[in-house]
Amino acid sequence: MSLKQRDKKHIWHPLTQHKLHPETIAITKAKGCILFDEDGNEYIDAIASWYTCMYGHCNPYITQKVSSQMQVLDQVVFSGFTHEPAVKLSEALIDILPENQNKLFFSDNGSTSVEIGIKMALQYHFNRGEKRKVLIAFEDSFHGDTFGAMSVSGLSIYNGPFEDFFLEVKRIPTPSGENHDIILNQLEELVSKHEIAGFVYEPLVQGAAAMKMHNAEGLNEILNFCKIHQIITVADEVMTGFGKTGRSFASDHIENKPDIICLSKALTGGLLPMAITSCSQNIYDAFYSDDMSKGLFHGHTYSANPLSCTAALAGIELLNSDDIQDCIKRIITSHQQFGEHIKNHPKVASIRQTGIIFALDLNIEMERYGDLRDKLFQFFMKNGIFLRPLGNTIYIQAPYVISEEQLQKVYQVIEDALEIV
Numbered sequence: 001m002s003l004k005q006r007d008k009k010h011i012w013h014p015l016t017q018h019k020l021h022p023e024t025i026a027i028t029k030a031k032g033c034i035l036f037d038e039d040g041n042e043y044i045d046a047i048a049s050w051y052t053c054m055y056g057h058c059n060p061y062i063t064q065k066v067s068s069q070m071q072v073l074d075q076v077v078f079s080g081f082t083h084e085p086a087v088k089l090s091e092a093l094i095d096i097l098p099e100n101q102n103k104l105f106f107s108d109n110g111s112t113s114v115e116i117g118i119k120m121a122l123q124y125h126f127n128r129g130e131k132r133k134v135l136i137a138f139e140d141s142f143h144g145d146t147f148g149a150m151s152v153s154g155l156s157i158y159n160g161p162f163e164d165f166f167l168e169v170k171r172i173p174t175p176s177g178e179n180h181d182i183i184l185n186q187l188e189e190l191v192s193k194h195e196i197a198g199f200v201y202e203p204l205v206q207g208a209a210a211m212k213m214h215n216a217e218g219l220n221e222i223l224n225f226c227k228i229h230q231i232i233t234v235a236d237e238v239m240t241g242f243g244k245t246g247r248s249f250a251s252d253h254i255e256n257k258p259d260i261i262c263l264s265k266a267l268t269g270g271l272l273p274m275a276i277t278s279c280s281q282n283i284y285d286a287f288y289s290d291d292m293s294k295g296l297f298h299g300h301t302y303s304a305n306p307l308s309c310t311a312a313l314a315g316i317e318l319l320n321s322d323d324i325q326d327c328i329k330r331i332i333t334s335h336q337q338f339g340e341h342i343k344n345h346p347k348v349a350s351i352r353q354t355g356i357i358f359a360l361d362l363n364i365e366m367e368r369y370g371d372l373r374d375k376l377f378q379f380f381m382k383n384g385i386f387l388r389p390l391g392n393t394i395y396i397q398a399p400y401v402i403s404e405e406q407l408q409k410v411y412q413v414i415e416d417a418l419e420i421v
Contacts, residue, residue, distance in 0.1 A: 002026065003038050021374075025381070030057035033402045035386060043386040046410045048399045051207070051239050053270030055318045056401040062269045062314040069310040078106060078303040085309035092316045093276070096248045098257040103284040105277045105296065106304035110238035110264035111144025113275035114200065116298055117260045118148040118167070120279060121198030121232035124286045127294045132197035135169045136190065136231070142208030143200060143236050143262075152200040155208060170194065174206070175218020183218065187225050198232040199223075203250035203258075204354055207239040210393035211359035213352050216253045223256035232283070233258040238275075242266040243319050243328055244397065246355035259283050269315040274308035327400040331356045334404065335396070338411045347418040349392075359395040360414075362421055366392040376417055383413045 003026035013024065026038040033056060035043045048054050055062065073083055090104050105120075107113055118135065125132040137143075137152040144150070150159050151166035159166075170190050172183055190196060203219060206212040226233050235258035240250040244266070251258055260283060264275035287296050302308075318324050335358040339351045342360060349363035366372045366389075373389050380387045387394060387410075394414055398407065 003028075032056040032058075033399050033406055041384070043381060043384050044398075044402070044406050044410060045386045046396050046398045046402075047386065047388060048266075048397055049270055050265065051244070051397050052265045052268075054242060054244070054266040054400050055269045055315060055324065056399045057270065059269055059271075059314075059318070059401075061318060062271055062311050065314040066271060066307050066310050069307055073306045075302070075305055075307075077301070079299055083304075083306050083309075085306045085313065086304040089309045089313045089316075092313055093278070096316065096320070097261065097278055098249065098251050100257045100259075100280045101261060101278045102281040103279050105279070105298075107275045107277065107298075107300050108273050108302050108305075108308075109144075109275050110236075110262065111146045111149045112300070113238060113262035113264050113277045114143045114149040114152070114234070114236055115146045116277040116296075117234040117236075117262050118152065118198065118200060119296065119298060120260055120277065120283055120287075121200075121234055123294075123296065124232055124283055125197050127286045127289070130195070132195040133168060134190075134194040134196050135167060136187075136196060136199040137169050137171055138174050138201055138206065138214075139171045140174075140209040140212060141171075141200075141202060141206060143202070144238075153208075158208075168194075170196075172222075174212065174214035175222065177215040177218060180215075180218045180221055183222060184225060187222070191229055191231075196229065196231050198234055199226050200234040200236060202236050203240060204245060204253060205240055205250065205357055208390070210361075210390040211352070211357060211395045213354050213359075220254045220256050223254065223258070227256060232260065234260040234262065236262045238262055238264045240357075242315070243324070243400065244355050244357055246328065246332060248319065250354075267315065268308050268311040269318070271311040272305070272308040273302075274305065274312060324400050327402075328356060330404065331398070331400065331402070331407065334407055334411075342411075342415060345415070345418060347421060356400070357395065357397050359393055362392040362394070362418075364392055364421055372421065375420065379417050379420055380413060383416070385410055385413045387414075 004024055007024050027035050028038050029036045033044050035045050139154050141154045143153050151169050172186055223233055235251050237249050241263050259280050261278045268274050287294055335353050343351045349361040351360045376389045
């Protein structure tokens with residue numbers, strides 16, 4: 001019996017309506033940019049398996065480091081203990097994070113990193129004797145599947161059954177370069193009517209909103225407003241972090257830095273699950289007290305797992321290498337050239353790019369998980385490319401190690417796909 005057949009007996013997959021989509025593809029191995037299935041087919045992983053394997057699947061540098069660590073220390077509780085992989089990672093990460101970041105809180109997935117960021121923002125004010133309980137978030141945002149993260153997310157397809165249980169959140173538009181005064185006026189009104197605790201946002205690129213991109217100058221103005229009004233800013237860099245925008249973090253493109261940053265996905269190069277919520281010294285100091293109840297009481301069994309820390313440290317070393325930085329520059333240039341080539345195609349409504357993230361919108365209305373989207377997905381897979389269109393948006397976020405030949409194949413298959421819509 002095949003893996004696909006055995007899978008159906010017990011497994012419930014994420015983001016799947018199994019009655020409509022009963023079939024899965026069984027992947028048996030992966031290397032570099034290539035996924036191999038049980039039928040012998042190969043696929044270029046053009047989205048780095050949800051933006052995680054940015055240094056390539058089974059990267060030998062990362063796997064060797066983790067293999068060595070596995071022989072020394074596999075796991076130890078992180079409450080009251082520490083270990084070298086966590087300490088070394090903290091030093092390396094602080095070196096590349098925005099300059100105001102000084103403390104790291106470990107967890108194990110992106111949604112939880114946001115959950116912790118929200119808790120930090122709310123409890124920061126609580127510990128100071130202020131009862132601020134309202135949050136601000138962008139329209140069409142997505143921050144994860146746990147309740148706090150869902151609360152600040154704006155995509156109802158994910159949140160519908162749970163909205164009655166959410167934290168109180170007020171939404172603002174993303175800055176376009178032309179609506180900054182409107183947003184600032186809206187913020188003034190919100191502050192006059194509500195006790196605002198924090199602003200949770202995806203900097204520059206909203207991933208699940210079909211790679212919707214916004215204006216850095218406008219975001220900087222929003223962050224400055226928040227700073228003036230002591231609104232804690234929480235940057236969700238789970239998707240954008242570790243080089244994808246052309247710099248180590250999207251926040252590096254913006255003058256005003258966030259108080260809190262949420263990290264996961266490419267943090268460990270896709271090898272192991274881990275997340276980190278970093279914060280400024282000012283945030284940490286609000287929890288530092290003789291009063292035990294002012295501590296941040298959030299903990300996970302696998303927080304700062306030594307193997308995950310080792311993978312993350314190896315990933316940072318790769319990110320800082322000349323080879324990977326050259327790859328990032330090459331991909332950015334190739335995307336720009338492809339964008340110029342494809343932007344006037346009659347089936348293309350618009351294109352956009354931030355760093356190695358490229359997206360194009362088809363000039364046709366499509367449901368996010370409708371039949372035409374499925375037709376596109378199947379076309380890509382039959383032609384050896386793993387892409388997951390978001391409605392009428394086709395996007396690329398490939399591993400940095402993708403070869404130019406592989407990248408050109410991705411472009412060509414996308415262009416061929418335009419003929420079937």
